Amino acid sequence: MSETLPVAIVGGGISGLGAAHALHKAGVPFRLYEAAPRLGGVIQTDLHEGFVLEGGPDTILAQKPEGLALARELDLTDRMVGTNMEQRTLYILTGGRLKPMPEGLALAIPTKMWPFVRSDVFSWPGKIRMGLDAVIPPRRGEGDESIASFMRRRLGGEALRLLGEPLLAGIHAGDPEQLSITATFPRFVEMERNHGSLLRAMLAAKRAAPAAGASHGAPGAQGGQGGNGRGPMAPFFSFKAGLGELVDALVARLPADALRTGRALESIARDESGWTLAFAGGESVRARALVLAIPAPKLVPLLQPHARDLVQLLETIPFVSSATVLIGYRREQVAHPLDGYGLVTVAGQRISTMALSFLSTKRPGSAPEGHVLLRGFLGGARDPDVLRMADHSLVAAVIGDMRSHLGLSGAPLFSRVYRWPQTTPQMTVGHFGRMEQIDRLTGTLPGLFLTGAGLRATGIPDCYGDAVKTAEAARAWLG
Numbered sequence: 001m002s003e004t005l006p007v008a009i010v011g012g013g014i015s016g017l018g019a020a021h022a023l024h025k026a027g028v029p030f031r032l033y034e035a036a037p038r039l040g041g042v043i044q045t046d047l048h049e050g051f052v053l054e055g056g057p058d059t060i061l062a063q064k065p066e067g068l069a070l071a072r073e074l075d076l077t078d079r080m081v082g083t084n085m086e087q088r089t090l091y092i093l094t095g096g097r098l099k100p101m102p103e104g105l106a107l108a109i110p111t112k113m114w115p116f117v118r119s120d121v122f123s124w125p126g127k128i129r130m131g132l133d134a135v136i137p138p139r140r141g142e143g144d145e146s147i148a149s150f151m152r153r154r155l156g157g158e159a160l161r162l163l164g165e166p167l168l169a170g171i172h173a174g175d176p177e178q179l180s181i182t183a184t185f186p187r188f189v190e191m192e193r194n195h196g197s198l199l200r201a202m203l204a205a206k207r208a209a210p211a212a213g214a215s216h217g218a219p220g221a222q223g224g225q226g227g228n229g230r231g232p233m234a235p236f237f238s239f240k241a242g243l244g245e246l247v248d249a250l251v252a253r254l255p256a257d258a259l260r261t262g263r264a265l266e267s268i269a270r271d272e273s274g275w276t277l278a279f280a281g282g283e284s285v286r287a288r289a290l291v292l293a294i295p296a297p298k299l300v301p302l303l304q305p306h307a308r309d310l311v312q313l314l315e316t317i318p319f320v321s322s323a324t325v326l327i328g329y330r331r332e333q334v335a336h337p338l339d340g341y342g343l344v345t346v347a348g349q350r351i352s353t354m355a356l357s358f359l360s361t362k363r364p365g366s367a368p369e370g371h372v373l374l375r376g377f378l379g380g381a382r383d384p385d386v387l388r389m390a391d392h393s394l395v396a397a398v399i400g401d402m403r404s405h406l407g408l409s410g411a412p413l414f415s416r417v418y419r420w421p422q423t424t425p426q427m428t429v430g431h432f433g434r435m436e437q438i439d440r441l442t443g444t445l446p447g448l449f450l451t452g453a454g455l456r457a458t459g460i461p462d463c464y465g466d467a468v469k470t471a472e473a474a475r476a477w478l479g
């Protein structure tokens with residue numbers, strides 16, 4: 001252990017790799033340590049007989065500039081695949097029936113009047129209550145609130161049950177009563193603040209969009225211009241061989257001898273010249289600056305001996321577990337047209353599946369000709385014990401939930417289960433306030449930098465963006 005590295009990065013997900021990429025471009029030597037045998041963290045793509053299996057994230061939101069910028073920088077634009085622009089229906093399973101959500105729904109806000117009025121997803125009182133958003137005065141005060149409180153206040157209880165829980169909280173696999181609206185959907189807060197109403201903000205964004213020619217209108221806007229400047233851009237994108245291409249391209253740009261997998265960090269110690277990292281198996285290394293890009297629950301035991309206050313705050317960031325179940329069929333085994341991105345389910349029904357993506361429709365090229373690929377999503381705040389179920393039970397649960405609604409017949413060609421223990425952060429009410437304190441307390445430990453999902457960011461583009469900023473802070477600190 002004679003050498004002292006300028007920077008050690010721990011965690012090889014998009015956050016750790018993003019920090020490594022930024023340091024490498026700036027000419028700062030580093031070494032990255034990852035506990036698993038592979039890099040990418042929750043980004044895990046497997047190719048199976050012509051199917052592209054995404055075990056973790058399946059697409060990147062195009063509206064966030066960081067993801068597109070990274071794809072361009074890694075020369076991946078010719079490999080990009082946008083999500084299907086023709087078949088974008090989202091279904092909802094409610095009251096035992098599968099119904100299409102009205103056209104023009106931008107995340108949780110209707111942007112087209114007639115499809116919404118004609119839709120049988122919402123009751124008449126529910127629709128009228130949602131319409132009242134246009135006249136209900138905006139909230140006074142700056143304090144944070146939950147997704148549930150925000151939705152109830154602006155759009156009513158039915159909108160919370162049919163949109164807020166399955167769609168908004170569902171993106172974070174979370175409980176709408178707990179999740180912070182400011183941390184998860186800041187645009188909604190801005191819309192209320194700037195326009196006094198979500199519906200009015202949407203209309204203003206729609207009016208402005210053609211003039212501005214930009215995609216940065218409404219949250220979850222379905223399309224728009226942008227990306228390569230060659231015309232309409234899909235709302236989400238991936239790559240021909242899946243998101244694994246992004247990880248491979250990032251790794252290919254980094255010096256191979258700076259990447260160490262199979263190294264789980266067990267403890268850290270600090271003295272005036274820097275940090276000493278001890279890994280499982282006995283290896284240790286010294287570094288002047290330490291970038292930890294691992295989930296908060298994994299930070300807790302490492303930081304416990306150094307900063308109790310900081311640890312107490314990190315413990316307030318809960319993480320939930322989930323599972324994804326990928327199932328392949330021949331096209332004729334599925335009666336449903338699968339003419340959309342998939343379906344969400346309403347809580348409180350006797351089903352385990354929270355959402356199901358029609359991946360072969362949503363992301364063209366995910367399945368070979370004449371085949372379909374479905375992906376069930378289970379667990380999260382709705383079912384915290386989901387990972388107690390065996391693989392075959394998870395597969396049976398998804399097929400059982402969907403058989404009659406999608407008209408599934410016969411045994412699937414294959415199924416594969418991916419387990420995600422404690423990997424999805426819950427940014428709960430007051431998150432950003434606590435984050436300010438976390439940042440302040442981290443600053444009292446010289447040379448320590450924290451990034452990763454659940455702190456200042458979540459999702460691939462934001463995690464990458466935060467990692468780049470964190471790497472810049474580490475470089476500036478090194479001088």
Ligand SMILES: Cc1cc2nc3c(=O)[nH]c(=O)nc-3n(C[C@H](O)[C@H](O)[C@H](O)COP(=O)(O)OP(=O)(O)OC[C@H]3O[C@@H](n4cnc5c(N)ncnc54)[C@H](O)[C@@H]3O)c2cc1C
Pocket residue numbers: 010011012013014015016033034035036040041042043055056057058059060061263264265266293294295298322324420423424451452453458459460461463
């Ligand atoms: C099922 C699922 C679906 C998702 N879908 C999407 C989507 O479609 N689009 C999107 O943008 N985002 C999606 N997300 C969120 C997004 O994938 C994550 O926010 C992001 O990838 C997190 O990256 P990260 O590097 O911060 O964390 P991770 O990917 O969790 O990486 C952390 C790494 O740290 C390593 N590690 C932990 N402890 C140690 C230790 N002691 N020593 C060494 N290494 C350690 C872990 O092994 C892991 O590789 C999804 C997430 C999940 C779980």
